Amino acid sequence: MTEVELRNIENFILKNVSLKVHSGELTVLLGPNGSGKTTLLKVVAGLIPYRGSVLFNDEPIDNVPPYKRGVGYVPQSPALFTHLTVEENIAFGLKMMGLHRKAVRIKVYEIMDKLCITHLKNRHPKKLSGGEARKVAIARALIINPRILLLDEPSVSLQESSKLQLRNEVSRLIREENQTVIYVTHDIGEATKLNGKTALLNNGELIAVGTFNKILPAISRVLKTFNILKGVITSVKGELAKADFNGLKILIPREEHMEKGSEIEAFIEPDKILITTYKPFPGANTFKGVVNNIELSNGAPTITVSVNETQLKVFTKEILTTLRRGDKVYVKLPIRYLSVKSATPPLLKG
């Protein structure tokens, strides 16, 4: 399998990026929009110019054109070939190699079977759902047995269930097929759920590399507008759990290994928290709080709300005009936007 190394990569966005992607490993590339994540993928694929060096198994491939690099590229818009059916889309890479028709067919069916998309084989890309299109794009990239698989925001605009399926598929690829993968995301919730090495990119610079927990301080520094809560699970009930975060009792989605007493971290994006001054929101996770601070830096107003001891950062546009420091407000943390992760992760297999 292939180990990929980037040495001092520079171009119009990237600033001296050096990164090692070990063979058969998942590397999560995390960073805000415009930080150069996609650009880095395109450098690995050789699709855009760069200075510096890309090495596959210690061999520089800077002079190798993209069509000879053997890289599986899945762009954010799946970019399926709209004039071909699903089956023809997947077969494309093998057809380019000039493989015999029968051999192509066998391989295509094998991979469609693995990804459970055989029933889509005669469909046209325009008639696929977002999740289906993403799977087809991944199958199309995998069929050439890529030395490395590059996934650009593969879970964007997917439903929660499809996201889970996708993550399971990626971990299966790594576990069973020893596939080297770079997984780009801007979503911290997503990054917490992917058990991989995380590389944090900001403004074209590589800020930190390591396990998610290890580089968490750097992540919250870069993506400063982001709420991290530490707590302990007090009770579990089916797919939900109740956790105590410094006196704040929040209902959270429960992951398999979480039991009563597990230490956890919960994450929620500031724009996902609801805020109002009038009356409490219906449903769970509504709390009374006090506006602590309103920051109007660079056009993105951030409201800090104190609930008991906890400070929550909130983005909102609607009630800004009336809000003052010290105002009493209600905030709601919708369960579906809460990402949860064990603070003490279970032993990873493989």
Add this chain to the structure above:
Amino acid sequence: MQTRVFRVTVTLLTLIFLWELIPRVGAAPEYLLPPFTKVVYTLYTLTTNGVLIAEYIKTLVRVLTGFTLGVPTGLLIGLSVAFSPGFRDSFLPVLAFLAVIPVIALVPLLMIWVGMGEALPITAVLLCSSIPVAYNTASGVRSVDPEIIYVAKTLGAHGLKLATNILVPQSLPNLFSAMKIEAAMAWKTCFVTEMIAMSSGLGYFMLMAYSLLRVDMLLAALMVLVASTYIFHWSIDEFERSLLRKWGVFNDRGRT
């Protein structure tokens, strides 16, 4: 659908009836506007005695030859212009410039360069079909989603393989809209060329009818021209539709 056909039929029949009526009641002299039935009869005689058919086949061969040579030529030029960004920047504006020249205006020039033979109308049709096709192919290739090209490249497509497997099929909608506009243009160009410089073909035939002041012959030839152009346009349309059906919902351009 049925009401639509019905409405069109009613309109057409009314117009034909008026055409028949006006000269018959003496509202217009017959030598200026012969009644519909007389024109149809002239068309019938000209067809059965072979005069019109001979001229028509000449025109048809010229149009088809010019068009079948012109479209691939345009495709080839368009693709090579679109292939590298440098080439594209230098030649696309030139193509856009050439595409707006009416080929009819070039006929006198072509008469000198190509001569007055059979090559003249064919060249004129070739020019009027290839340049717009070239321009539309080039701009069609430019509008292909770059991510699609990136993916195709990582999957091993480059050069000719990339062009035939991705670029041409992806820019087909553009190509077809150019072809449909040029289908009518090809007939007109051939017609005018025959009027100006040839001594055979439908255009020449009409000029002869004019010199004899035979309005019925003129109208009969005009009917043939209209029908041919329409059928030509229709067959390209059907071809496009069958490709669209084969390739699913190919683009979002609405079709009824």
